[in-house]
Every structure is written in C-alpha cells, then in structure tokens.
Amino acid sequence: MLNKKIFVGIFLFSVLLSNSQTTKTEINEIVKEWASPTKFPDHVVLSATEDPSRSVGVNWRTEASNEIGYVELAVAGPGPYFKKNSKKYKAERTVVDSEQAYKDGFKASYFEVQIDQLAPNTLYAYRVGNYHFKSEWHHFKTANNQPTPISFLYVGDAQNYILELWSRVIRNAYKTAPNADFFIHAGDLVDDGHEEIDWNEWFAAGSFIHSEIPAIAVPGNHEYRYLDGSLFSQNEVLSVQWNAQFGFPKNGPKGLEKTCYYVDYPDLKIIALNSNIDIKRQAKWLKDVLKSNDKKWVVVTYHHPVFSASTGRDNSELRLLWQPIFEEYNVDLALQGHDHTYARGAIYEKPIVVKNDVKNQNIIGPVYVVSVSGGKMYSVNKTGWDEFGATQGKTGERIQLFQHISIDGDRLIYRSFTATGELFDRFGILKQNGKNKYFD
Numbered sequence: 001m002l003n004k005k006i007f008v009g010i011f012l013f014s015v016l017l018s019n020s021q022t023t024k025t026e027i028n029e030i031v032k033e034w035a036s037p038t039k040f041p042d043h044v045v046l047s048a049t050e051d052p053s054r055s056v057g058v059n060w061r062t063e064a065s066n067e068i069g070y071v072e073l074a075v076a077g078p079g080p081y082f083k084k085n086s087k088k089y090k091a092e093r094t095v096v097d098s099e100q101a102y103k104d105g106f107k108a109s110y111f112e113v114q115i116d117q118l119a120p121n122t123l124y125a126y127r128v129g130n131y132h133f134k135s136e137w138h139h140f141k142t143a144n145n146q147p148t149p150i151s152f153l154y155v156g157d158a159q160n161y162i163l164e165l166w167s168r169v170i171r172n173a174y175k176t177a178p179n180a181d182f183f184i185h186a187g188d189l190v191d192d193g194h195e196e197i198d199w200n201e202w203f204a205a206g207s208f209i210h211s212e213i214p215a216i217a218v219p220g221n222h223e224y225r226y227l228d229g230s231l232f233s234q235n236e237v238l239s240v241q242w243n244a245q246f247g248f249p250k251n252g253p254k255g256l257e258k259t260c261y262y263v264d265y266p267d268l269k270i271i272a273l274n275s276n277i278d279i280k281r282q283a284k285w286l287k288d289v290l291k292s293n294d295k296k297w298v299v300v301t302y303h304h305p306v307f308s309a310s311t312g313r314d315n316s317e318l319r320l321l322w323q324p325i326f327e328e329y330n331v332d333l334a335l336q337g338h339d340h341t342y343a344r345g346a347i348y349e350k351p352i353v354v355k356n357d358v359k360n361q362n363i364i365g366p367v368y369v370v371s372v373s374g375g376k377m378y379s380v381n382k383t384g385w386d387e388f389g390a391t392q393g394k395t396g397e398r399i400q401l402f403q404h405i406s407i408d409g410d411r412l413i414y415r416s417f418t419a420t421g422e423l424f425d426r427f428g429i430l431k432q433n434g435k436n437k438y439f440d
C-alpha cells in the first residue's frame with residue numbers, strides 16, 4: 001500500500017511539474033491526499049522498550065474511522081504456516097487531529113501495543129491492522145538476554161528533503177547493517193514536528209526498515225513547534241504525533257515520558273535525553289540512572305551538541321549540566337545532531353601536543369559525535385573544541401552520513417559512512433583497567 005502511495009505521489013508530482021496550469025492550492029491538496037491515512041495501516045514502526053530481550057513497541061496509523069486495531073504475532077517460520085500459531089494483542093488507540101497544529105493536518109487513529117513476555121534472541125513475525133485491513137508480515141528479532149556482540153545504526157537530523165535525499169541514507173544504512181539491533185535517530189527527524197506530510201516522508205523513506213529494526217529516537221527543536229502555526233503566540237509543544245506514533249519507554253522523569261528514557265541491553269545502556277526542555281531536571285535523573293547502572297557500556301543520545309560543530313550554536317547550559325555527569329560516570333559515547341555537519345572528538349587524559357596524535361590515549365568521558373543525514377548542510381566551525389579541552393579527531397561538511405557502531409566485549413568499533421557507502425570516519429574504544437583507551 002505504501003509503495004503504491006509513493007508511486008502515486010511521485011507520479012502526481014511529475015504530472016504537476018509539467019502542467020503549469022495547476023495551481024499551488026491544487027498541488028497542496030494532492031500532496032495532502034498523498035500523506036493522508038487510509039483504512040490500511042501505514043507508518044508501522046517498532047520502538048525499543050526498556051528490555052528489548054523481552055518486549056517491543058509496535059505503532060501504526062490508519063484513518064480516524066478505524067476504531068479497532070491489533071497486532072498478530074508468531075514465532076517466524078520458513079513456511080507460511082507460522083501464522084496459525086499467532087497470538088492477537090489489542091492495541092490502544094489515540095486519535096490525533098494534526099489540523100489543530102498545522103493547516104494541512106488531519107485526523108488519524110494511532111495504534112500502540114507493547115508486546116511483553118517475548119523469548120530472548122528469537123525471530124518473530126508480526127502484522128498489524130484489523131479484521132479487514134492488515135499490513136504485511138514483518139520480522140524482528142528480540143535481543144539476547146546474555147552479553148553478546150551487538151551493533152546499531154545512528155543518524156543525525158533527517159529533517160529536510162527527507163523523501164528526496166534521506167531515503168538513500170537510511171536504505172544504505174540498512175544495506176550496511178541489516179541485522180542491526182536498533183536504530184538511533186538523534187532528533188529533528190522532520191522539519192515541522194506537527195506536519196503529517198513531513199512524517200509521511202519519514203515513513204516512506206524508511207519504509208519496512210522502521211517496521212523491522214526497533215527505533216530509539218529523541219525529539220529535536222523541530223519536533224517542538226507552535227500549536228496553531230503562528231509564531232510567538234504560545235509556547236512550542238512536542239509534535240502532536242510523537243507520543244501516539246512511537247512506543248518508547250516511559251521510564252524517564254514525569255512529563256518527559258517517551259522523550260527521555262533508557263533502554264537496557266545485557267552489556268549496554270542507551271540513555272535518550274530530551275535536550276529541548278527541563279534539562280536541569282534530567283541532569284538529576286541522569287545522575288540517578290548512572291549511579292545505579294550495572295552495564296559495561298553507556299551510550300547517551302540527545303539532539304543539541306554539548307560541543308557545537310558549527311558557528312553560533314553553542315549550548316553552554318547543556319555543557320554545564322550534563323558534561324560533568326557524563327565524565328563522573330564514564331559515559332562512552334555521546335551521539336548528537338542539530339548542527340547539520342560532522343565533528344567527532346573527545347577529551348583525553350594527557351594534553352594532545354601533536355594534532356590528531358590520540359592513539360592509545362585514555363579518554364575522559366564520552367567520545368562526542370555530531371552528525372547529519374538529511375539534505376540541509378551548515379559549515380564546520382574551524383575553531384574546533386580546544387576551548388572546551390576537547391580534541392576533534394575528524395570533521396566534515398556537506399556530506400550525508402550514517403553510522404554503524406559494534407560492541408563486542410571490551411571493544412567498541414565506530415564507523416561513519418557517506419550516503420554513497422564510503423567509509424568516512426572510524427575509531428575504536430578499548431576498555432582496559434577501568435579506563436577507555438582510544439584506538440584507530
């Protein structure tokens with residue numbers, strides 16, 4: 001169904017481009033029609049939960065008149081008969097009217113199921129829908145409940161030219177790591193967080209990748225917009241779709257559920273933070289979470305960088321409140337977005353005398369990364385991070401990127417790839433004698 005919609009959308013765009021008689025209003029109506037929900041489920045997305053070895057979040061969308069939705073789930077099998085053993089899970093329905101926030105919005109039913117009591121390290125098949133209208137069967141694998149090698153993908157802002165240019169990035173990311181355990185989206189997934197057309201582009205670009213690799217996403221500033229479309233009339237609020245269309249954990253501070261949370265793999269804790277609001281309250285929560293952490297590796301992700309990579313975009317309050325906690329509790333990796341450019345660096349135990357001579361140096365706190373995956377680009381601030389005591393290892397600009405990170409025992413390997421699949425950046429972290437040692 002989705003593919004048909006994409007085809008119709010692209011076809012209509014082409015027809016309209018060649019027909020100068022078509023008015024802007026008509027074009028807007030046709031694009032809106034393209035992004036509209038139907039009786040068929042679409043926007044099917046898996047979300048990581050607190051314990052991905054035992055549970056998963058499933059969300060999808062239909063037109064508002066659909067009142068009932070459920071997930072059918074079975075252990076996947078090679079023949080078509082696996083579905084005979086499927087079990088039904090009734091979904092919770094939320095009706096969102098995005099018109100309240102954006103002129104080209106509409107009412108839609110959003111369905112959510114958190115499936116619990118799954119078996120670890122097991123390939124499942126699921127489909128969503130109701131009696132008449134269902135999705136295809138999708139596969140996903142639950143995490144292992146014992147320490148085991150793990151890998152994941154990470155992208156910075158998709159945000160602009162999503163269908164046009166982000167599609168190739170997420171699809172190449174999938175080709176590079178089709179068995180990735182999860183997919184981190186570090187904020188600004190879309191340009192206008194309330195706009196259904198933007199979200200439809202995000203779902204069309206990712207297609208079944210969203211339905212088969214659990215997402216871990218945080219909101220960026222573009223997921224916080226004014227409700228009535230007018231500027232400066234009221235406080236910006238979280239995307240009206242966010243809580244209804246994602247099934248992220250609700251284990252964060254009250255009021256920040258699904259935007260600030262943690263996900264636990266046997267050897268790895270992922271902490272998703274909301275860098276838009278309440279950052280002081282999150283600092284206290286973060287400290288408590290890290291104080292009781294028993295995982296070997298800790299990765300944090302949030303939108304606004306602690307060390308900015310482009311000019312005039314400093315986030316000094318975040319640096320003041322979060323950086324000392326990252327260092328006190330030995331966070332390993334900070335995955336960020338927002339600056340529409342690429343920079344990667346860290347603070348080293350010994351001052352770096354010769355530029356880039358960081359081999360075998362001990363790292364204090366996380367390796368910080370800023371990256372971008374969509375089509376909007378800014379320039380790199382050439383002054384680097386020296387004023388913060390951090391050394392940049394690699395920078396880049398005007399390149400769409402995705403990252404693949406693998407963890408195996410005491411080693412983490414990080415690789416960044418361009419949209420065309422070339423290796424762009426690489427480093428490793430080795431845990432040795434209670435310290436993190438950089439290698440490349």
Ligand SMILES: [Fe+2]
Nearest residue numbers: 188220221338
């Ligand atoms: Fe941003």
